Amino acid sequence: xxxxxxxxxxxxxxxxxxxxxxxxxxxAASIMSIDLASAAESKSxxxxxxxxxxxxxxxxxxxxxxxSVEKGWGGPFGAVIVKDxxxxxxxxxxxxxxxxxxxHAEITAIMDASARLNPKALLGSDxxxxxxxxxxxxxxxxxxxxxxxxxxxxxxxxxxxxxxxPMCMSAIYWARIDHVYFAASLKDTSKIGFDDxxxxxxxxxxxxxxxxxxxxxxxxxxxxxxxxxWMAKKDRHPY
Ligand SMILES: [Zn+2]
Numbered sequence: 001x002x003x004x005x006x007x008x009x010x011x012x013x014x015x016x017x018x019x020x021x022x023x024x025x026x027x028a029a030s031i032m033s034i035d036l037a038s039a040a041e042s043k044s045x046x047x048x049x050x051x052x053x054x055x056x057x058x059x060x061x062x063x064x065x066x067x068s069v070e071k072g073w074g075g076p077f078g079a080v081i082v083k084d085x086x087x088x089x090x091x092x093x094x095x096x097x098x099x100x101x102x103x104h105a106e107i108t109a110i111m112d113a114s115a116r117l118n119p120k121a122l123l124g125s126d127x128x129x130x131x132x133x134x135x136x137x138x139x140x141x142x143x144x145x146x147x148x149x150x151x152x153x154x155x156x157x158x159x160x161x162x163x164x165x166p167m168c169m170s171a172i173y174w175a176r177i178d179h180v181y182f183a184a185s186l187k188d189t190s191k192i193g194f195d196d197x198x199x200x201x202x203x204x205x206x207x208x209x210x211x212x213x214x215x216x217x218x219x220x221x222x223x224x225x226x227x228x229x230w231m232a233k234k235d236r237h238p239y
Contacts, residue, residue: 065077073092073096079159091106134150
């Protein structure tokens with residue numbers, strides 16, 4: 001693992017690159033069901049024992065959120081990712097600053113932590129010949145048809161000052177984060193004018209009932225050519 005405050009030029013360059021390409025790398029991150037939204041809401045009413053060891057992480061996530069508000073960078077949302085009791089990634093909402101609608105705190109925290117954890121640098125590497133990701137075998141008894149997956153942020157926790165929107169919750173799944181701690185509920189978030197709760201409901205509906213027009217199976221034969229290219233690649237890396 002790289003030190004959390006690694007500032008060697010290689011990693012600085014990589015973080016810059018990742019920040020620049022934020023919008024492009026996240027376009028696919030959103031699939032959630034209403035069940036999860038309900039579960040998130042109902043869990044928020046369960047009394048959680050205060051843990052001074054973990055409270056400081058929520059305080060840091062909140063500090064990032066307030067900074068974003070005070071500087072006019074974005075909404076009041078911050079996140080930190082923790083591994084072995086140490087913060088390895090920070091993120092804050094910067095939608096107003098960047099004009100990028102997916103610049104959410106959880107997403108940037110995941111990108112920050114991932115850039116630190118992955119042992120090889122993206123820029124200047126020969127990653128085109130393989131992957132920079134650390135692969136780990138599937139867990140015993142797992143129904144996963146693939147024998148190994150990328151570690152991503154397995155072993156990490158994320159602390160968010162407000163309930164994750166569906167895009168961010170989906171990103172958390174992709175990142176394989178073990179545990180989500182969030183403070184304010186979806187209802188709290190709606191009260192201050194950020195309505196993403198409807199997205200959880202929309203995902204549970206059939207394609208033709210969504211709020212955004214979706215045309216499934218459009219020119220399917222064209223799109224499948226990329227899948228064929230993937231399956232034909234002998235050294236492909238499942239992740
Ligand atoms: Zn989000």
